[in-house]
Every structure is written in C-alpha cells, then in structure tokens.
Amino acid sequence: xxxxxxxxxxxxGTKVETIRYYERIGLLPQPSRTAGNYRAYGExxxxxxxxxxxxRDLGFSLDQxxxxxxxxxxRSQDCARVDRIASEHLREVDRKLADLSALxxxxxxxxxxxxxxxxxxxxxxxxxxxxxxx
Amino acid sequence: xxxxxxxxxxxxGTKVETIRYYERIGLLPQPSRTAGNYRAYGExxxxxxxxxxxxRDLGFSLDQxxxxxxxxxxRSQDCARVDRIASEHLREVDRKLADLSALxxxxxxxxxxxxxxxxxxxxxxxxxxxxxxx
DNA sequence: ATAGGGGCTGTAGCAGCTACAGGGTCAAGA
DNA sequence: TCTTGACCCTGTAGCTGCTACAGCCCCTAT
Numbered sequence: 359x360x361x362x363x364x365x366x367x368x369x370x371g372t373k374v375e376t377i378r379y380y381e382r383i384g385l386l387p388q389p390s391r392t393a394g395n396y397r398a399y400g401e402x403x404x405x406x407x408x409x410x411x412x413x414r415d416l417g418f419s420l421d422q423x424x425x426x427x428x429x430x431x432x433r434s435q436d437c438a439r440v441d442r443i444a445s446e447h448l449r450e451v452d453r454k455l456a457d458l459s460a461l462x463x464x465x466x467x468x469x470x471x472x473x474x475x476x477x478x479x480x481x482x483x484x485x486x487x488x489x490x491x492x
Numbered sequence: 493x494x495x496x497x498x499x500x501x502x503x504x505g506t507k508v509e510t511i512r513y514y515e516r517i518g519l520l521p522q523p524s525r526t527a528g529n530y531r532a533y534g535e536x537x538x539x540x541x542x543x544x545x546x547x548r549d550l551g552f553s554l555d556q557x558x559x560x561x562x563x564x565x566x567r568s569q570d571c572a573r574v575d576r577i578a579s580e581h582l583r584e585v586d587r588k589l590a591d592l593s594a595l596x597x598x599x600x601x602x603x604x605x606x607x608x609x610x611x612x613x614x615x616x617x618x619x620x621x622x623x624x625x626x
Numbered sequence: 627a628t629a630g631g632g633g634c635t636g637t638a639g640c641a642g643c644t645a646c647a648g649g650g651t652c653a654a655g656a
Numbered sequence: 657t658c659t660t661g662a663c664c665c666t667g668t669a670g671c672t673g674c675t676a677c678a679g680c681c682c683c684t685a686t
Contacts, residue, residue, distance in 0.1 A: 362663080362664075363663095363664075364662095364663065364664080373643085374663095374664085375643075375644060375645075376642085376643065376644080378665095378666095379642075379643060383642090394650080394651050394664080394665090395650080395651085395664080395665065396651075396652095396663090396664055396665080397664085397665090405621065409620050409621060412619075412620045412621075413620050414642095415595075416598060417592075417599070419641080419642095420641075421641095426620065429617070430617045434610050435610060436610060437606060437613070437614040437616070437617075440606070440614050440617055441606050441614075441616065444599065444602065444606075444616050445603060447599065448596070448599050448600060448603060451595065451596050451599060452596065455589070455592050455593060455596060458551075458588060458589050458592065459589060461550060461551050461585065462582070462585050462586065464550060465550050465578065465581065465585060466582060468550070468578065469578045469582060472571060472574070472575050472578075480571040480574050480575075482571070482575065483560070483563070483564045483571075486543050486546045486547050486550075486560065486564070496632080496633075497632095498631095498632065498633080507675075508633085509674075509675060509676075510673085510674065510675080512634090512635095513673075513674060513675090517673095526682095528633080528634095528683075529633080529681080529682085530632090530633055530634080530682080531633085531634090548673090553672080553673090554672075554673070
C-alpha cells in the first residue's frame with residue numbers, strides 16, 4: 359500500500375532526486391520510514407506532490423508554491439490571497455512574454471539580414487558588433 | 493587612454509564582477525595590467541565586450557556567444573555557421589514563446605475561475621489539486 | 627598623512643534541480 | 657542459501673550566469 363520514493367516519482371513524473379530535494383527544502387514533509395529506512399508515502403503525499411508539480415508546471419516559483427501549499431492547508435482562508443499570488447505570477451508571465459517576443463523580433467531581423475557570404479560581410483556578426491549599438 | 497575595468501563596465505553597461513567573470517571563463521581575453529596590477533583595456537576589448545553584451549541581450553547562451561566570437565574572429569569563415577547558431581537560437585526562442593503562452597492561457601483560466609470565497613471553494617487551489625490532473 | 631573610491635583575489639551564494647560516490651536493502655532466481 | 661540486480665540511503669558537487677561579499681592593495685586629492 360505504501361509507495362516507495364520511486365513509485366511516487368513515477369506516479370507524478372518527478373525524479374527521485376527532486377523529491378528528496380523538495381523534502382530537504384521543506385516543500386514536502388518528511389515521510390515515515392520502513393524498517394530498512396526507506397521513505398514510505400501514502401495518498402496525502404501523492405496529492406501534495408501532484409499539487410507542487412502542477413504549480414511548477416504553471417511556472418510558480420518554489421517560494422510561491424510554498425505559499426500556495428500553506429494557504430491550501432488552511433481551507434478557511436480567504437481565497438483572495440491565493441488569487442493575489444496567482445495574479446502576480448500572471449503579470450510576471452506577461453512581462454516575460456513581452457520581453458521574449460521583442461527579443462524574437464530583433465533576432466529575426468538580424469538573421470533575415472544575412473545574405474550568406476563570408477563572416478566578413480555577415481550581417482549577423484555586424485549587427486552584434488560595437489559599431490551598430492544604436 | 494586605457495580604460496579601467498570600471499570604465500569598461502560603464503561604457504558597456506556591465507558590472508565589474510561580470511567582466512571579471514567573463515574573463516575567468518575565457519569569454520574575454522586577459523587584458524594587460526598596469527604597474528599596480530589593474531586591468532587595462534583598449535578599443536578592442538570594448539568592442540568584444542559590446543559584442544558579448546549584445547548577443548546576451550538577444551538571449552544567446554554563453555556557449556553560443558563563445559562560438560559566435562570565434563567565428564567573428566575568423567572573417568573568412570562561411571557565414572552559414574553563424575546563421576546556423578542564430579537560427580537554432582531562434583527556434584529555441586519560438587519554443588519558449590509557445591510554451592510560455594500555453595502556460596499563460598492555462599494560468600489565466602485557473603485565475604478566472606476564482607469567484608472569491610474561502611480557500612475551501614477556491615478554484616485555483618482546486619485546479620492545482622490531484623483530482624484535477626486530467 | 628589620510629580618507630575615499632576605486633581596484634585585486636578568492637570564495638560563497640542564488641534558483642531548481644541533477645548527478646554522482648559509496649554505501650545499504652530487498653525480492654527473485656540458481 | 658547465495659547471489660545478482662534493482663532499488664534505496666546520505667552527502668556533496670555540479671550546472672547557468674551571474675552577484676556579493678571579505679580582506680586586501682592602489683591611487684588621487686586634500
């Protein structure tokens with residue numbers, strides 16, 4: 359019935375080392391141990407790790423995940439605090455998207471300017487050079 | 493005429509520690525030194541660091557920058573190799589953009605589902621939970 | 627002479643893992 | 657029963673790309 363760390367990893371798509379890492383930094387509680395000192399997990403731990411994985415997949419930082427876990431542990435708390443964390447994360451994602459697409463535009467322009475001679479005439483190298491800072 | 497490391501940093505918008513770091517990892521050559529063991533930079537180094545900065549701003553990894561620098565040093569090389577590095581980077585950027593906007597969509601959906609009760613009814617927490625994996 | 631603002635080296639820290647080394651444990655097969 | 661091999665354990669070091677010290681030296685101005 360109890361899951362080994364390997365089982366838990368397979369069930370959640372998490373590497374064993376990562377699970378131990380999460381435990382070490384206090385994101386996951388220390389599980390009980392078998393006689394042979396193996397970690398033994400149950401449904402609760404599976405749920406918690408799934409939560410962590412899902413939040414990580416949505417791009418939350420480990421600190422944010424920690425905060426979300428804490429909030430989710432106290433079911434009577436105001437949902438607004440959860441919303442605040444998520445919304446701030448969304449704003450950050452939007453910032454990253456904007457930055458990345460600006461970068462993409464610029465990179466594309468540099469690449470497109472290349473007409474394929476030697477490096478001496480290469481627009482990519484030239485675009486990176488000090489003379490073309492502006 | 494020679495620039496100190498601080499001058500070079502100001503001229504390129506790079507922190508002094510970062511310049512020393514680039515030197516340590518071999519991205520910048522070791523500059524000559526003054527009698528008092530200060531690094532002394534000239535125009536060449538300024539150009540090289542500007543190149544690095546610009547490439548970094550375009551999201552190239554340090555390894556990619558290293559490769560680009562090597563290519564740009566040999567002006568007779570085929571431009572195609574430069575293009576290949578840049579194009580691969582572009583593809584990577586496109587992948588990241590796609591991932592990030594998928595993530596954004598999902599995150600937005602989770603947030604929008606919140607109607608603001610307690611955590612017990614919070615859709616955000618629920619969406620993160622193990623029951624909603626699919 | 628001294629105070630400050632730089633410079634120098636070397637090392638440790640950040641996120642978020644990942645990858646060992648060097649051992650112990652456990653179930654299955656010969 | 658013994659042994660093989662897959663798994664588990666701890667602890668530590670590595671990855672990217674910096675950043676931030678500590679503890680020192682140098683140079684200029686007053």
